[in-house]
Amino acid sequence: MPEPTAEELERRNRLQILPEIVSDQTSTDFPGHWPGENHAYDLEKFKKNFKVQFHTDDTASLMKAQKHAIPSSRRIDQVFSLIGIDASLANAFRRIMISEVPTLAIEDVFIYQNTSVIQDEVFAHRLGLIPLTADRLSLHNMAWYTKPVEGEPTATELTDQNCVILHLQVKCEWKEGGLEKAAKGVSDPNELYVNHSVYARDLVWQKHGKQTEWPEDDPVRSVYPDILIAKMRPGQEVIMKMHAHKGIGQDHAKFSPVATASYRLLPTIDILKPIVGADAKKFQGCFPPGVIRLDSVTSEDAKKYGELSEKEGEPKAVVANPMGDTVSREALRHPEFKDKVRLGRVRDHFIFKVESTGQWDSDELFLHSVQLLKTKAQRIKRGLDLMMK
């Protein structure tokens, strides 16, 4: 059986990024494509070649940008690479993270009073979209709740296992002396009124049943306390009770645990002929900072390439960090780099970025997606076994 050379394998594993098209997108490592080669799926081979690489994540900047009610030790914006995996699997994980990993979110809103300018249904919708957090083990152990449908027997009852009760009660009033200030022309709501804004931090969790045993220091609360739900003026009031249930993103986006989960293929930049001098500087400018480094032409380079004999010591473009490239193809626009650079992507190197809404950590979400895919595969296997009987 002929074995392809390492260069040939590398060539097959690359997408080509040309000035106006992307080619070689599809993988060819499946049975029957290459005559005489065996490309049957092999678990041992996968185990041998598969690699996971963690990169510096963006959690710190995310936490800095917005106030959080979760510890800064949480990792909610991780970036990692899966290397040596087929696109079908990588994409399955991404899709499962978005739409099938369950989270807790507000589902039913019981409005007793709402004299704010936000209509009831809009208010309820806004409450549903607030990302909640709590003790993760307790959340994990929560049960599913199915809504009763008319004409069908109710499958589940509301219990402490499947329902979290939240309350919201805020009334806006004049501050002491606020009326006089307003008459004088003061318009800053902070000086005139109390409770003129309803924030996500005003949600109060009412423990019931077994929930009293959930950890004290990790109550059900909004991940982002400063989410503005409504604005009010004196005399306006909201009184509502909410039921939060476990659900999945397939049912409604509010249940999606990520915002969002995505991947890209690792970009490659191959410098085919040396780029030196002023061209090197220009070449560096064609890429985001840090992607291209400027070294100087060594005597070895000068020996190797005849055209560099006079140019020892001049700057030379070297690829430092292809992962930072946005693949803008700017380098392909300039005639001086023609036939000197080749852009591409590695077909089986997926750089995942999983930005969690805060209920779960990024890595927990990914592992959960793997577990869910496994469960699905086992279900199909059981079905097939049943069929063969």
Place this chain on the structure above:
Amino acid sequence: MSSYAGADTTAGASNPSGANNLSATEIDAHQRAVSYTCGDCDQDVQLRRGEPIRCRNCGHRVLYKKRTNRMVQFEAR
């Protein structure tokens, strides 16, 4: 807003003559006052059945009914 006409217009309308006139008045006695908001001065106005529709504070004749505390259920979708 100075000519206060008295109970002539409104009282007549809310006092229908009939067989259950007496029982209606009996119920009235037990009924709690309903709170309205004045359309002019924004004050609370407590009204009982049969009383003139008028703000006690400024005499304005347009009153707004408040939203009740009756629960309405919505889906957060």
